[in-house]
Amino acid sequence: MSDATLNPANPLDRQTRRAALAALLMGGAAAAAWKLTPTQRMASLHGDFKLEALIPQRFGDWQVDAAAVGGVVNPQQEELLxxxxxxxxxxxYVNALGQRVMLSIAYGNDQRDGMQMHYPEICYPAQGFRLASNAKADLNLAGRRIPARRLETVLANQRYEPVTYWTVIGETAVRGGSDKKLAEMRYGFQGLIPDGLLFRVSSVDRDTKAAFELQDRFTAALLASVAQPALNRLAGA
Incomplete structure (x- = not known):
């Protein structure tokens, strides 16, 4: 027998085998981690765009309300956003009947853990609103089903502001929370770093049902007014 042959009964030989196995496992783990680490930003694949240019100022029966003074804004929240x-x-936006809908779209080009969405159920209470309800909603808009959330928010028992929102991660519309994390993981396994967009509409109205119906009509008209690439960004592919 050659002197180079390992003897299983020899403690030194067993240590050598364990060390070799550990090195192999560590090398495999490092290779797997490198393979699974996202490197390609989806923002670069989507190409440059500007929300100001993407969203029309006039569509259907709606146009930007030049007289609007904006919503309730907390300076600290604005800085965080x-x-x-x-x-x-x-x-x-305002329509011919004088009905108003507030639109807010926030876009982030990197949705890894360090840069996460700031959801309305967090930012509204941070501005002094009481969150009266938070429910799931499936919206049938633009020929697709959009998983969304409906909120009822109240400020000082005077300003009643129902809210509808959803999130788009990469090219996938999600409700947020665990659905958002799963979408990020799916893109990560493909080596992609997803971008993210939060689409939110709200209106001041004590009649919550009427407010949500108005928001749906507004959103349907908006999505119908944009080209397919913009539609995929706003509502998922």
Missing amino acids: KQLYSQILTRT
Whole structure:
């Protein structure tokens, strides 16, 4: 027998085998981690865009309300949003009946753990609103089903502001929470770093049912007015 042959009964030989196996496992883990680490930003695949140019100022029966003074804004919250998102669009639209809907779209080009969405159920209470309800909703808009959330928010028992929102991660519309994390993981396994967009509409109305119906009509008209690439960004592919 050659002197180079390992003897299983020899403690030194057993240590050598364990060390070799450990090195092999560590090398395999490192290779797997490198393989699974996302490297390609979906933002670069989607190409540059500007929310200001993407969203029309007039569509259907709606146009930007030049007289609108904006919503309730907490300066600290506004600063946080600027850190989280690369673009934020905030507008108020009015129709021929004088009905108003507030639109807010926030876009972030990197949705890894360090840069997460700031959801309305968090930012509204941070601005003094009471969250009266938070429910799931499936919206049938633009020929697709969009998983969304409906909120009822109240400020000082005077301003009643129902809210509808959803999130788009990469090219997938999600409700947020665990659905968002699963979408990020699916893209990560493909080596992709997803971008993210939060689409939110709200209106001041004590009649919650009427407010949500108005928001759906507004959103349907908006999505119908944009081209397919923009539609995929706003509502998922």
